[in-house]
Amino acid sequence: MSAWNSDLVNAVYVVAILVFILGLKAMSSPETARRGIVFAGIAMLVAVAVTFFISGLSNFALIALGVIVGGGLGFYWARVVKMTAMPQMVAVFNGMGGGAAGAIAAVELLGSLAGGATTALSLAGAVIGSTSIAGSVIAFLKLQGWMRSKPIVLPARQPINLGVLLVGVGFGVYAVASTTTLFLLPFFLLLLLYGVLLTLPIGGADMPVVISLFNALTGIAVALDGFALVNGPLGDAGYAMVIAGTLVGAAGSLLTILMARAMNRSIANVIFGAFGATEETGTPIAGQLKPIEAEDVAVMMAYANEVIIAPGYGMAVAQAQQRVKELADLLEQKGVTVKFAIHPVAGRMPGHMNVLLAEAGISYDKLFDRDEINDEFANADVVLVIGANDVVNPAARRAGSPLQGMPILDVDKAKNVIVIKRGQGKGFAGIENDLFYKDNTRMLYGDAQQVVGKLVQALKKS
């Protein structure tokens, strides 16, 4: 590589990495988050552009074609997707990164199978990248509702999965040992199958943790590919990938642990537990469901001192956020204190609910997370549960329930609990909700948007 462009490329990568780190740092505070992503975006653009200056590069037409097609698809898809579908979009784009890492490893392995440590690193990158893309695609299909979201449990899946992984890796090692590229085909196919088998038994409620895990894995795959490139003539790009990939691998792992902790589950339990596959049997719940009319709820809230709203994914699906904001504004005009109780995993991802409420223009000063608000439910006159189910299920406090130990919002401690719900179905985890049968709970059936609209109308009249 001639000196001037090598120095240029390296200098740009160094600056880009610095901006990535500062950008991630900025993204951990709401005040600076947007600046963080914009700066990181500019740095990425320059880093990609400067890559074309690496000397010895050919196939420019193909590269341009790939960037335009991939970039166009990614841009269009990310623009049109609704905010409620954000988790599966992250899954898809993460899967693409994993797939790219796997494909880079494939190109490296096809080029040479005799690179020693480099080849081993490429194999490792291929293993993790392939698992990540296959798993992310299954996660997408489940969240999008194109595939049954309940755990799909095959008999003896643990030994089968392990077997598929080991035989797959065996083919890879054998391909290297015999320097026969043909054996790379079963290697990749079996690893893709492993990613599918690993994700099938995981239920929809656990998907956020899994997406976060695959995100971290893709980061590690990118870093491994980077290691393999460092040794070649193209070291510069390799170092950039090692740093950015490891950064995401570490940050993503921590994020995965935080999410799993918010649900009181261990990561091993999420991956191997097939949570929600078994229906809870016995323990019929005492009491019955008591319906209520919207007008009565409106009166109850108008004369309350404090109303806490606990929104869930059902609110987002019904696109009721805007109506909920109107409701909160009206109540505040009447002197009622309104707060929002956000469970860490309300929605489909930690923080997803905050995003959806922010989209509707509700100030994040009014959003309180579980630890901040749990003691306050006892003082609340009315708690309005909108389309949330598992995260308010007191069964989590009962021994023997599949939800046992999951941190919940203690809404049942409030004087009155109103549950807005579409029908009498179960939550995402497929478990009966004790809350609905409590003496202080009333059920307000209907589509969340229409029902909250009715509440707004009734409040305007009163």
Add this chain to the structure above:
Amino acid sequence: MAADLWTALLIAILAAFTGYEVIGRVPVLLHTPLMSGSNFIHGIVLVGAIVALGFSTTNLERAIGLVAVIMGAMNVTGGYVVTERILAMFDRSKQRKGGGP
């Protein structure tokens, strides 16, 4: 192992601690955008994909390299747009314009 690999390993260790420290005290409210943002950052894979395709010599390598570039480009643009869309909602000045407090 070559000297370059040892250097890369040292760098990776430092990067791992950096990633851990940077995320350490993030509020739950930002978990989703942060996951999406870190998803964008591993879009640097596009750089590797360009290099892999740029040095491909056989048609099979070119085909797989092209797939890598397409996927990497999707990762990086999709990851950016999604993150930016989410974070735009947290922008206080914009929130006021939208009728917020």
